[in-house]
Amino acid sequence: MSGIRTALWTMVMLLVVGCTSSPGRQNSAEVSPEKALEAYTQLGLQYLRVGDLASAKDALQRAVEIDDEYAGTYNALGLTFQIEQEYKLAEQNFRRAVSLEPETASFHNNFGAFLYAQGRYSEACTELERATEDPFYIQRAQSFENLGRCFRMIQRPDAAQHAFERTLRLSPNRPVALLELTAIHLEAGRLQEARQYFDMFSQLIDSRQVEHSAQSLWLGIQLARQGGSSTRGATFALLLKNLFPQSAEFANYKESLQ
Numbered sequence: 001m002s003g004i005r006t007a008l009w010t011m012v013m014l015l016v017v018g019c020t021s022s023p024g025r026q027n028s029a030e031v032s033p034e035k036a037l038e039a040y041t042q043l044g045l046q047y048l049r050v051g052d053l054a055s056a057k058d059a060l061q062r063a064v065e066i067d068d069e070y071a072g073t074y075n076a077l078g079l080t081f082q083i084e085q086e087y088k089l090a091e092q093n094f095r096r097a098v099s100l101e102p103e104t105a106s107f108h109n110n111f112g113a114f115l116y117a118q119g120r121y122s123e124a125c126t127e128l129e130r131a132t133e134d135p136f137y138i139q140r141a142q143s144f145e146n147l148g149r150c151f152r153m154i155q156r157p158d159a160a161q162h163a164f165e166r167t168l169r170l171s172p173n174r175p176v177a178l179l180e181l182t183a184i185h186l187e188a189g190r191l192q193e194a195r196q197y198f199d200m201f202s203q204l205i206d207s208r209q210v211e212h213s214a215q216s217l218w219l220g221i222q223l224a225r226q227g228g229s230s231t232r233g234a235t236f237a238l239l240l241k242n243l244f245p246q247s248a249e250f251a252n253y254k255e256s257l258q
Helices: 002-016 033-049 053-066 071-083 087-100 105-117 121-131 140-153 157-170 175-187 191-206 214-227 230-243 248-256
Strands: 017-019 029-031
Touching: 033 053, 033 071, 053 071, 071 087, 071 105, 087 105, 105 121, 105 140, 121 140, 140 157, 140 175, 157 175, 175 191, 175 214, 191 214, 214 230, 214 248, 230 248
Parallel strands: none
Antiparallel strands: 017 029
8 A cells, every 4th residue: 555655645746736937947846726736636536546545534634724615625525434434424525515516417426326325315316316417427327327226216217217218328238227127117017118128238248248137137037927938037047046045136036936
């Protein structure tokens, strides 16, 4: 970790020092507060990515000392405290970030994901919906997918379906959206639509882009039963038993045999 820490501090020092060149001041240098603020925030995020939470908080606190109204720092602190399971502090910092920059989609997405993890689904849906509003947000497909899962948790299948469909329009090969749409249509008795989405997921399996999950195998079993394909269903059941014996899906499968 010491080598990583040294490299990261070298990076931040290069960023915070803004060199000014003129004919009479070739070697002069001055620290730009704006660059220092951004650099310390990015340094904190880099420490967070390598799991050095203490150094992350130290760097982020330095950023707060430079400017206590920079939303990006509070978003990073929210992520840090979430990992530390300091949930009250995490929420305080996420709320501070979205209040300072209410139009920044990534902050709403991160806060929404935090609320979802806390089981506060209605609040999470509100934040995630805000994240999807920015058409230029690079992670917009992920936000729609998160929103769809959130709507599923509060029993809004139509809204969830719409969110997952938006996900696939932005990124056609997202396995979570494909499986969730399979489940939504299967639960509604729309077998043809369910099979279409499951077949799209199966193509990802065949091309080794993804692997089966407990959810995908249980969905495959149910669709095989509906289609009269006992051999395929048995294959899925064996995989479910061997790969995910402790899963809720395997428990549902065993219950369905009784």
